Amino acid sequence: MPDAVALRIADEFDAWTLPAIRMTTEELLHAAHAHRPEALMLSSGTRLDAVTVAALPDEVRLVATVSVGHDHIDRAALRTRSIALTNTPDVLTECNADLAFLLILGACRRTAEHQAVIRAGWGRPLGMTEMLGIRASGRTLGIVGMGRIGRAVARRARGFGMTVLYHNRTRLPPALEDGAGFVPELHALLPRCQILSLHVPGGPATEGLIGAAELALLPPDAVLVNAARGSLLDEDALFAALDTGRLAAAGLDVFRNEPHVDPRFLTHPRLFLTPHVGSATRETRTAMGMRALDNIAAFCAGQVPDDLVG
Ligand code: DGY
Numbered sequence: 083m084p085d086a087v088a089l090r091i092a093d094e095f096d097a098w099t100l101p102a103i104r105m106t107t108e109e110l111l112h113a114a115h116a117h118r119p120e121a122l123m124l125s126s127g128t129r130l131d132a133v134t135v136a137a138l139p140d141e142v143r144l145v146a147t148v149s150v151g152h153d154h155i156d157r158a159a160l161r162t163r164s165i166a167l168t169n170t171p172d173v174l175t176e177c178n179a180d181l182a183f184l185l186i187l188g189a190c191r192r193t194a195e196h197q198a199v200i201r202a203g204w205g206r207p208l209g210m211t212e213m214l215g216i217r218a219s220g221r222t223l224g225i226v227g228m229g230r231i232g233r234a235v236a237r238r239a240r241g242f243g244m245t246v247l248y249h250n251r252t253r254l255p256p257a258l259e260d261g262a263g264f265v266p267e268l269h270a271l272l273p274r275c276q277i278l279s280l281h282v283p284g285g286p287a288t289e290g291l292i293g294a295a296e297l298a299l300l301p302p303d304a305v306l307v308n309a310a311r312g313s314l315l316d317e318d319a320l321f322a323a324l325d326t327g328r329l330a331a332a333g334l335d336v337f338r339n340e341p342h343v344d345p346r347f348l349t350h351p352r353l354f355l356t357p358h359v360g361s362a363t364r365e366t367r368t369a370m371g372m373r374a375l376d377n378i379a380a381f382c383a384g385q386v387p388d389d390l391v392g
Contacts, residue, residue, distance in 0.1 A: 084364065087371030107134050115139050121146055121378045126154050135159035144381045146374040150174055152391055153284035153311060167391040168377035172230065173369035174361040179234030181360040182279055182309040185333025188354035189305050191215035195351055216305065216330055219243050224275030226268065227282035228254055235279055236262050247274055272299035284311030294319040303330040309360050312337040317344055324352050335360050
């Protein structure tokens with residue numbers, strides 16, 4: 083936890099923490115049985131599957147995840163045991179949208195390849211037609227999932243003169259659309275997207291949302307960006323689309339098997355990649371930790387926490 087969050091934990095809570103930067107599920111269970119806390123505070127790197135939830139001690143009444151996504155937690159299993167769940171929405175919206183935009187620009191402009199040139203010593207001027215990217219400004223951006231983060235990406239896109247189209251379960255009111263065009267069918271949106279950016283939550287409903295059939299509907303030379311969840315994308319289909327040129331490039335912050343990514347990601351030149359760091363700024367990680375603590379404090383005081391996940 084960031085320092086300010088760790089200080090507040092020490093000041094306000096009767097808490098135990100593990101020294102390891104990332105605790106395994108076994109360590110979590112072992113510690114939970116040793117200390118029998120009322121609340122568990124964890125992040126998206128710690129999976130709470132049905133077996134783990136079933137093995138939690140009875141004292142645990144709340145799981146407070148320091149993330150907006152909660153697909154790492156089996157909600158049905160928590161419900162069975164009447165354990166509440168909170169997350170940390172809002173506070174990471176702007177940083178996640180910043181990162182999505184970094185991916186858009188980095189993928190369009192071949193930043194990973196350009197960095198490799200610099201890091202190899204550069205040494206000769208690039209030719210007029212060498213390693214050319216794609217102009218990002220003025221393009222049509224398709225956003226799948228127009229929640230808080232999708233809308234924050236749309237705001238940035240307007241500054242880049244992009245046309246913004248979106249697909250969402252329901253159409254937004256005009257004030258929230260802010261000029262973005264609603265496309266009710268995902269498959270009707272895809273052929274119109276020069277850049278496609280994914281902003282829906284992970285979980286069974288969105289598993290494999292973008293596969294070979296969807297990528298085939300994009301216009302040639304499209305750019306795909308995913309700063310949401312790795313489970314949204316069929317990675318075999320991604321590599322096939324990069325190889326055929328259907329996709330000019332992709333910018334990805336999330337992966338199916340993270341943190342152990344498919345080895346094909348390590349070498350493919352048309353990928354601009356970051357290791358799941360959408361919320362990884364000092365400001366946002368501190369705000370996320372504080373928000374989780376606010377939820378825990380409210381819950382322990384017998385109130386309904388602001389971010390109770392329904
Ligand atoms: C989130 O908050 O869901 C981010 O992806 C970090 O896990």
